[in-house]
Amino acid sequence: MISCLFRQLALPLHRQKYSDDMEGKQQATKKLAVLAASLGIVFVLVRNRQSIWTSLRRTWHFNNPLMQKRTVVISSFEESQKAVKELKNSSRHCQSYKVLGFDCEWVSEGGSRHPVALLQLCSHKGLCALFRLCCMKQIPKDLRELLEDDAVIKVGVVPQDDAMKLSHDYGVGVASTLDLRFMAVMAGHKPEGLGKLAKTHLNIELSKHWRLACSNWEAKILQAAQVNYAANDALAAVAIFQKLFKDLEPRPMWGLRATKPDILHPRLGPFLDRGFSQDFAVRITANASGTQPLTMKPKKMVPKKQQCRNLGTRSKAFYDNCLLEAPDGELLCTIDRRKASWYLSQNLGSQIKDSPLTVRLNFEPAGRAVGDVGRYYQTPKENQCVVCGRRDAFIRKNVVPHEYRKHFPLVMKSHTSHDVLLHCPTCHQVSNISDLKVRTKLAAMCDAPIKHSEGAAKFLEDQELKRVRSAARALLYQRAKLPEAKVAEMERIVLDYYQAEHEVTESLLTNAANLEFKFENPDYCEHAGKVVRVYGEKYGGLIELERVWREHFLHTLQPKFLPELWNVNHNADRLEVRASEGRVDNEDLLLAGLDPIFRDTKTA
Structure with a gap:
């Protein structure tokens, strides 16, 4: 009985000891697990300390993108090729986000500007390439191709001015420039200068001290302050673009989708290669963003009429569409009112109608309207931009530029109204910038330098x-x-x-x-004159040169309001008509690229 009682008393003690042992083992196991996890974390931290430190540093500098840049100063063709390849082909840069910050620096002396000395291009990943054009004297081929690539948007404030300076100094056409102020307006912000945009949207201060801006960018070695100033401008431009584009394309915090590069051009297309103006921004913001345009007051100090005069525009109708008839009443062509008045004042014709003003000649003209060529000149023309249809301001655009046309034979440069079309100021600017590509191509084909090349200075x-x-x-x-x-x-x-x-x-x-x-340069050759001469001798004649310009015009601007019967081969057809009537010399036909035998067969 006593032993039974002892067992009953000892059993709880045994169970308590067993429970204490199990709890001790569990605590020991937990301690070992914590120790193992700690050692694992320490091992991972030590092994990846470099990448972790880089990530932390990037996180610390997240609010200041200027701290994330990598600057490369380029003074030779070999360095340029390497930098352009990295900007162009690396998946970390342009391929994933086809936008580059764009800026230029130059030296002004005695009120005159030297050629652009420094070109800055910066990717959104922080690669800032500073191309010292003053050391290379010309733009390398790979860099030229990147600047002329219309798939890569070059952003800045007033980038069109820098693009025009590059075109004037080095004959390169910078395609797809975008003024950041357009995006600011689209996103509902004030259109400000680069420094104020950086302060507003990035909360960073850009150094804009005049001593740096006006420093010697042609020095043998650029100072560290100059390099930092130039790189920051280009990097800030692309960082502002990213911030404004996110404002235009808001995403939920948990959204993982990246911004697709292929949506950039359709959205920003109306703003590419255009100078910023508040009136223009307000007018097309609704079409570009799908929202109501912002209410903005135009600048009082720059009236709209003054802008038109500076651009050489006219608001009055360009085509009067008066009619000129042969003595038998056959319609010859439409003319303007001043020309009609001249025929009347010289007693060369008589007025038949008042509306439309119709003049009938008193003599037999040299030729009559024949085929589609003749019908083109008989058709009334609309007073509107042939590209967009705008009707309030016009600039005459020579599809085949006058600098080339003036070297043509008389029969090809007289009565050239077919190639004189109406543009609005904005379309005219886009057209002129795109023309630089053709000029550059012709310069290379015909060995006819444009500017700042050997033999280009008169x-x-x-x-x-x-x-x-x-x-x-x-x-x-x-x-x-x-x-x-x-x-x-x-x-x-x-x-x-x-x-x-x-x-x-x-x-x-x-x-x-x-x-x-x-003193005269003995090696000087005029670009346009040599191109005309080489095409007349080597590349199929001047009608081929005309075709190059007309096809470029159609492909680049895609005009929607061309006059009826406007034709790429118009001048060739016109010369054939004249040749059949015996009104063209064989020498001019050969220069144009037509067979002189055609004249004899037509006459027979």
Whole structure:
């Protein structure tokens, strides 16, 4: 009985000891698990410390994209090829987001601008490529192709001005430029300068000190401050683009889809290669964004009429569509009112109708309207932009530019109204920028440089003679206003040139002030003249050159309101008609690219 009682008392103690042992084992197991996990975490941190540190640093600098840039200064063709390849082909850059920050820097001296010295391109991943064009003297082929690629959007504030400077200095057409102020308006923000846009949307301060902006960008070695200034401008432009595009394409916080590059062009297409104006932005914001346009007051200091005058536009009707008839009453063509009045004032015709004004000639004209060529000139023309249909402002566009046409034979450059079409100011600007591609292509085909290439300057300057002449003129006309040290320096320049040791006389200064420092370049060739000559001799004649320009016009602008019967082969058809009537010389037919035998067979 006692033993039974002992067992009953000992059983709870045994169970308690067993429970304590199990709890101890569980705690030990937990401690081992925590220790193992801690060691694993430490191992992962140590092994990936570099990438983790980079990610943390990027996170810390997230609010300042300028801290994430990688700047490359490029001074040679080899460096350019490597940088353009990285910008163009790397999946981390343009292929995933086809937008580049775009800016240019140059030196101005004595009120005149030097050619663009520095071109900045920056990808959205922070690669800032600074191309020192002043060292390379021309734009490398791969860089030219990137600038002319209309699939890659180049963003900035007033990028069209920089594009025009590059086209003037190096003959390259920068395609698909976009002024960021258009996007600001579309997203409901104020259109501001680059510095204010960066402050508003990125909360960063861009250095805009005039000493940096006006520094020597042609120096042998750029200072660190210059490099940082140039890179920041291009990087800020593409960062602002990303921020504004996100405002236009809002996504839920949990959305994982990325912005698709193929939606950029359809959305921003109306704004590409166009100069910013508030009136234009308000007018097309609704079409571009699908929302109501913002209410914005136009700038009072720049009236709309003044803008039109500066662009050479006219608001009055360009086509009067007066009628000119042969003596037997057959319609010859439509003419403007001034031409009709001239026929009447010279007693060469008589007025038949008032509305429309119709003049009947008193003499037999050299030719009559024949075929579609003749019917084109008989058809009344609409006073509207042939591209978009706008009717309130016009600029005449020469589809075949005058610089080429003026070298054509008389029979091909007279009566050329077929190639004079009406554009609105915005379409005219787009057309002129796109024309640079054809000019560049013709320059390469015909070995006819455009600008700032060997043989492209008609006159060369002797810088030493120019310096002496400038010093002499300053001493003659401004001596009293100059400091003594400056006068002494200029006198020494004149004396050194003439190798004289005596004091400067008025006669010596007069001779120096009349020095001629410009002389003709023996290697000069006029681009357009050489292109016309080479096409006339080698590439199928001038009608082929006309076809190149007309097809480019159709492909680039895709005009929706062309006059009826407008034809790419118009001049060839017109020459054939004239040849059949014996009104074209064989030499002109050969230059145009037509067979002179055609004339004899038609006559027979």
